[in-house]
Amino acid sequence: MDEDSKLSRKTVLRAALAAGVAAPVALIGGPALARTTVAGGQVPELTPACHDGDEPTIEQTEGPYFKPNSPERTDLVTPGTPGTRLTVSGYVFGRACLPISRVLLDFWQADVNGAYDNTGYTFRGHQYTDAQGAFRLSTIVPGLYPGRTRHIHVKVQAPGRPILTTQLYFPNEPRNNTDTIFDARLLMTVRDNGSAKEGAFDFVLNVPQTPTSTSNPPTSNPPTSTPPGGTTWAVGTSYAAGARVTYGGQGYVCLQGHTAQPGWEPPAVPALWRAG
Numbered sequence: 001m002d003e004d005s006k007l008s009r010k011t012v013l014r015a016a017l018a019a020g021v022a023a024p025v026a027l028i029g030g031p032a033l034a035r036t037t038v039a040g041g042q043v044p045e046l047t048p049a050c051h052d053g054d055e056p057t058i059e060q061t062e063g064p065y066f067k068p069n070s071p072e073r074t075d076l077v078t079p080g081t082p083g084t085r086l087t088v089s090g091y092v093f094g095r096a097c098l099p100i101s102r103v104l105l106d107f108w109q110a111d112v113n114g115a116y117d118n119t120g121y122t123f124r125g126h127q128y129t130d131a132q133g134a135f136r137l138s139t140i141v142p143g144l145y146p147g148r149t150r151h152i153h154v155k156v157q158a159p160g161r162p163i164l165t166t167q168l169y170f171p172n173e174p175r176n177n178t179d180t181i182f183d184a185r186l187l188m189t190v191r192d193n194g195s196a197k198e199g200a201f202d203f204v205l206n207v208p209q210t211p212t213s214t215s216n217p218p219t220s221n222p223p224t225s226t227p228p229g230g231t232t233w234a235v236g237t238s239y240a241a242g243a244r245v246t247y248g249g250q251g252y253v254c255l256q257g258h259t260a261q262p263g264w265e266p267p268a269v270p271a272l273w274r275a276g
């Protein structure tokens with residue numbers, strides 16, 4: 001993708017979001033703030049998960065505990081529910097980085113003890129993105145259960161489109177290194193807010209949208225050069241927090257230690273790398 005098309009797509013997105021009265025407030029007070037924390041004071045990107053190739057959010061296994069017919073609700077917490085309060089907010093975009101409204105998001109997760117409610121609907125609920133393509137879930141940090149790292153399950157479906165089944169993950173979890181299902185591309189950005197936590201994640205669905213109908217964006221942006229002062233990002237390399245690399249001519253700083261894998265290129269995993 002050339003720079004002109006990137007710019008035009010961003011411009012379209014900003015215009016689309018600005019058209020909604022609620023959008024600027026949501027952007028400033030919601031996920032953008034969480035990203036600001038990670039970005040170390042940089043001006044937050046409006047579309048951090050949708051700015052470089054627009055890779056659709058990857059699919060993951062549904063697992064054994066999905067139940068259909070969850071209640072429609074954005075708040076899964078009932079009075080007296082134990083656990084650390086967590087909000088998860090973000091946007092759902094299509095392939096042109098335009099937000100999609102009325103997208104169904106069906107969440108399910110374990111309770112604080114790592115147990116799923118398989119008889120009722122505790123910690124299960126579905127909701128729809130609003131006119132700005134935004135969603136917000138109020139829940140708790142799910143507990144751990146044997147064999148898995150901490151995660152939240154979700155099904156995401158734009159109107160009339162196929163269902164995306166995937167999972168969301170938490171940064172800095174020890175089991176992220178041993179869970180074979182874990183994928184860093186699905187890491188939320190998580191920050192503390194008092195005793196609660198605020199997670200942010202933007203989904204990109206494989207939904208064609210008008211601005212890209214005349215172009216076919218590349219599926220990846222491989223590095224083309226190595227500016228002075230940095231090593232080129234490479235699969236199989238172990239990076240420590242603070243490590244600096246270049247990728248596609250852009251410099252990035254590692255936010256948490258990991259071993260690079262295909263698909264975890266810096267622009268694709270904002271929870272692992274920030275531009276800088």
Ligand SMILES: [Fe+2]
Pocket residue numbers: 063065148151153
């Ligand atoms: Fe699970």
